[in-house]
Amino acid sequence: MDTLPNRQQEVLRATVHHYVDTIEPVGSRTLVQRFGLKASSATVRSAMGALEQRGLLTQPHTSAGRVPSARGYRHYVDCLLPKPGAAVQHLEQELTQISLRWAALDDLLQQMARRLTDFTGLMSLITRPQRSTPSLQAVRLVCSGDRLLVMLVESSNQASHLNLRLPHGSGHQLEAMETWTRRQLDSSRDGNLDWNSLPLQLQPFGRVLEDAISSHQQLKQAEETAALVHGVSRLIAQPEFIDSSLVRPLLELVDQRPGALVPADHPPERGVWIGEEHPEAALQQFSVVQAPYRSGSEGIGHVALIGPMRMAYATGLAAARSVARALERLLS
Template structure:
């Protein structure tokens, strides 16, 4: 991380704040006037030039002012994030008042209500997953040889079973048993099948099983832990997407058809805020593994449920988001869920 002087920190923080509020590049004169900086516009301009050279600011056009870069937002989140402010405090007070009236409602109704409050406050897409046990979803895989067919039976942790019939030349019973044991070991070790680690002696039988399994997942994916999403309308009206600067169609398709990819990300972590006893995960721009999210930022906060279950509270928006409000609000919702679901 680049070390900044107090003045450089002040200028970066003000530039981020101005761009979040206005979606407009900012000049040194505007920063001095709006944020009452105790320096001349020339001094502030020099600081902005230095920050641009360090990759923390960028100039979208030659004659324009400057805006934060992806690295600028990252530095802001990691080192300069202020208190969440009055909006977060109001939400916290509201959520603290939730009690018995929600203890008898359906879980999805509670999640939808909380996601709605989070979406209303942030103006972005709020997602909350149902709390689930930290165990592999696919519990076991069994193979049965039947003439020229191999039957693959898959059982998830909920007891649901799916069966695949795979055409294959007759296989020796010991080969079927050894492949089944390898599959079982994979599930017990990592909760999923690492087909690249398939031993060479199993490949003749294992490759057809792999192809059938992966084709099955593409057509009938194993159920992902439930999720409620509220606020898509707010997301699509953000200037970054409304003005067509980014591929909104691909983003909508991701949210509607493959929402689990949003929560499979392993982004960077930054320090907690508001004294919350948990870390939030913040991924910005091209830190995402999913290319569709290259223009977005995602904030995720974990929450714990009954008997060791865990879920996520998340907010998706453009990189230009009010991180302090969103992170603080997500923490508040996560804390409310932990209190209500114990």
């Protein structure tokens, strides 16, 4: 991220704070008056123009003021984030007083998610702690009539079985396919199969097998990554999401694959995904703040806040991290 001149940093910071508070585009005169900038309106207007050229501000209408872009929010989070206010310190103190009174883990996580939503006004999600996904160790193929029985052996020594329709004319390729998967896994550190390197004659068979294994792994991960969610109504009430079609894909994702909101293989920069930085299309109109927590031998869980890109990032990040620290203390 390029370093901005001090004046542009000051103007970008003020523009973000104004828009987070008001949801209104802002002009130079308002910034000078509201934030006491020690510059003329003309100087601030020039800085806003430079920020727009850099792609950090945008002008929604010709006659309107300017608002931060996704890139503007990213620069703000990376370079201009203020220290959290006194309210976050009070939250931290409150969380240190919590003892493990709840009989079940889900009760504790639900209580924490509710408190996080009440504090930030954002939708919160907390995943249960989970060990890393076992890697694939071996693939065994057995033909039975027109059916293909697939056994997947994982590094945890667990085995899963898939029952597929045998692709037409591929019965004689079972040995070659099994040999290819064995060589792939022997040379792979992470248990992944490089389907792009599959020999041409095995590709029709391979496409069926690849789709089946991928679907099975995604379903298994979704089943294991359960999450406690609170504050959906707060999200829907945000002015940006009056059009419910923007929120529907996100809610479907939360219902079907909650772990996809905090994908471990795509860690966010500085704990935040902003807009299209998130790998899930359903979240590319949102920002997601994330903080991991470790629960002894049970693995790693995640505390997340989901809201519009117009978010109080300093408060959200500090609150999520405070809850994560409290969970580590309670579950250690």
